[in-house]
Amino acid sequence: MSKGPLPAGKGAACLTCKGICPGFQPHSWRKACVKCQCSQDEHAFISNNEDDLKVGRLLADSRYTHLTAKVKGGDGTRVYKRNRMIVTNPVVSRKDPTFNTVTYDWAPTGLTQKLAMLYMSLLPEERRPVAGTEGSLYRHKQLTRQLPAYDHDPAYCHSLSEAELKVMAQFVKSYKEESLGVGxxxxxxxxxxxxxxxxxxxxxxxxxxxxxxxxxxxxxxxxxxxxxxxxxxxxxxxxxxxxxxxxxxxxxxxxxxxxFVCGECGEALVDLIYFWKEGALLCGRHYCQSIRPRCLGCDELIFSDMLLQEASGHVWHKEHFCCWLCGQDIRVECGCDKRQTT
Structure with missing residues (x-):
C-alpha cells in the first residue's frame, strides 16, 4: 500500500475564513483543513519549489521533458524549468535615476521580452503572475486545483493497492502520450x-x-x-x-x-498546460475525471471497483462515505450534531 505525504502548508492562513481559521491543519486523508474544512488550495501557502517539483513530475517522461531538469544530487527526480521574467524600468525623476523591477513568477518561453510583455498585457490584470500579487496567488491556486499531484504521482495518494498502482501507472502513461500538452x-x-x-x-x-x-x-x-x-x-x-x-x-x-481556457471550468490554463480531448482544451483535473471517477471525499481518482455512487452522481471510495467529524459510515447513525460527507 502507498501512503502519501501530508499536505504542505501547515499553519497557513485560510483565504476564505479570513481570520476565523487558526491556520491550516491537514486532515489525514481529505485534502482539507480539520479546523475550517476549507480545501488546501484555499490556504495561503505558496512554495514555488514544491510547485516546480510537482509540475516536473507531470511533464517528465512526456514529449515535454525538455521543460524539466534533473534535480542535482537527486534520484532522477525532475523539476520544472519554470521560465521567470524580470523587467527593470527606469523611474524618471529630478533626482538620481532609480529603477522599478517587476518579477513574473512565470512567462511563456521562446519570446523576446517585448513580446512576452505584450502577451502579459493581454491577460486580465488580476491574472498576471507578478510576484507578490493577487495574480501570483491565483497562479499557485490554479496549479493546485488544475494539476493535482495525486492525479499523476502515486506518492501523493493516500492509499493504493498494488493492483491500483498498475492501473494508475497505465492511465498516466496513456494521457502523457496522447493528451498532455503545453501551449x-x-x-x-x-x-x-x-x-x-x-x-x-x-x-x-x-x-x-x-x-x-x-x-x-x-x-x-x-x-x-x-x-x-x-x-x-x-x-x-x-x-x-x-x-x-x-x-x-x-x-x-x-x-x-x-x-486559452479549460472547456469545462472556464479557468485560464495555468502555465499553458492543457489536455486535449475530442477537440476540446481541458485542465488536468477535468480531463482526468472525465476518464476516471473522482472521490468526493478525498478528491483522488478511483482506480478500483470499490466505490459508491449516489443517485446525484457523486462518487466515493466506499471507506470515504463517512461523517466529517467522527469517520462513521454516513449510512449509520453516529450521534454527531452535524454530519458532513464533503
Missing part, C-alpha cells in the same frame, strides 16, 4: 506557416499561388495576406499580437491568450 506563444501564422512550408517543401517543390488552410483562411504566398481567427471566441486575431498554439490541436488553430 506555445507566437504571432499569428508563425507556427502554422512554418509547419505548412516544411510539409510543402517535402511533398511538392512548386506550391500553388494560393491554398485553403484547414481553418478556412485563404493564404497567398505571393501577397502573404492571411486572416486568423481565435478558436475560442471566433474573433479575428490581430497580426501584431501574440496568440497561443496547441500542438495537439494542430498548428492551424490558435487562441487569444485570454481565450
Amino acid at each position: 506555445e506563444v507566437a504571432l499569428p501564422g508563425e507556427k502554422s506557416t512554418t509547419k505548412r512550408n516544411e510539409k510543402i517543401s517535402q511533398e511538392q517543390p512548386d506550391p500553388p499561388l494560393t491554398e485553403q488552410t484547414p481553418d478556412g483562411a485563404i493564404e497567398s504566398p505571393v501577397s502573404n495576406e492571411t486572416e486568423y481567427y481565435c478558436s475560442g471566441c471566433g474573433q479575428l486575431a490581430a497580426m501584431d499580437e501574440p496568440v497561443v498554439y496547441a500542438d495537439r490541436a494542430g498548428y492551424e488553430r490558435l487562441w487569444h491568450p485570454a481565450c
Whole structure:
C-alpha cells in the first residue's frame, strides 16, 4: 500500500475564513483543513519549489521533458524549468535615476521580452503572475486545483493497492502520450506557416499561388495576406499580437491568450498546460475525471471497483462515505450534531 505525504502548508492562513481559521491543519486523508474544512488550495501557502517539483513530475517522461531538469544530487527526480521574467524600468525623476523591477513568477518561453510583455498585457490584470500579487496567488491556486499531484504521482495518494498502482501507472502513461500538452506563444501564422512550408517543401517543390488552410483562411504566398481567427471566441486575431498554439490541436488553430481556457471550468490554463480531448482544451483535473471517477471525499481518482455512487452522481471510495467529524459510515447513525460527507 502507498501512503502519501501530508499536505504542505501547515499553519497557513485560510483565504476564505479570513481570520476565523487558526491556520491550516491537514486532515489525514481529505485534502482539507480539520479546523475550517476549507480545501488546501484555499490556504495561503505558496512554495514555488514544491510547485516546480510537482509540475516536473507531470511533464517528465512526456514529449515535454525538455521543460524539466534533473534535480542535482537527486534520484532522477525532475523539476520544472519554470521560465521567470524580470523587467527593470527606469523611474524618471529630478533626482538620481532609480529603477522599478517587476518579477513574473512565470512567462511563456521562446519570446523576446517585448513580446512576452505584450502577451502579459493581454491577460486580465488580476491574472498576471507578478510576484507578490493577487495574480501570483491565483497562479499557485490554479496549479493546485488544475494539476493535482495525486492525479499523476502515486506518492501523493493516500492509499493504493498494488493492483491500483498498475492501473494508475497505465492511465498516466496513456494521457502523457496522447493528451498532455503545453501551449506555445507566437504571432499569428508563425507556427502554422512554418509547419505548412516544411510539409510543402517535402511533398511538392512548386506550391500553388494560393491554398485553403484547414481553418478556412485563404493564404497567398505571393501577397502573404492571411486572416486568423481565435478558436475560442471566433474573433479575428490581430497580426501584431501574440496568440497561443496547441500542438495537439494542430498548428492551424490558435487562441487569444485570454481565450486559452479549460472547456469545462472556464479557468485560464495555468502555465499553458492543457489536455486535449475530442477537440476540446481541458485542465488536468477535468480531463482526468472525465476518464476516471473522482472521490468526493478525498478528491483522488478511483482506480478500483470499490466505490459508491449516489443517485446525484457523486462518487466515493466506499471507506470515504463517512461523517466529517467522527469517520462513521454516513449510512449509520453516529450521534454527531452535524454530519458532513464533503
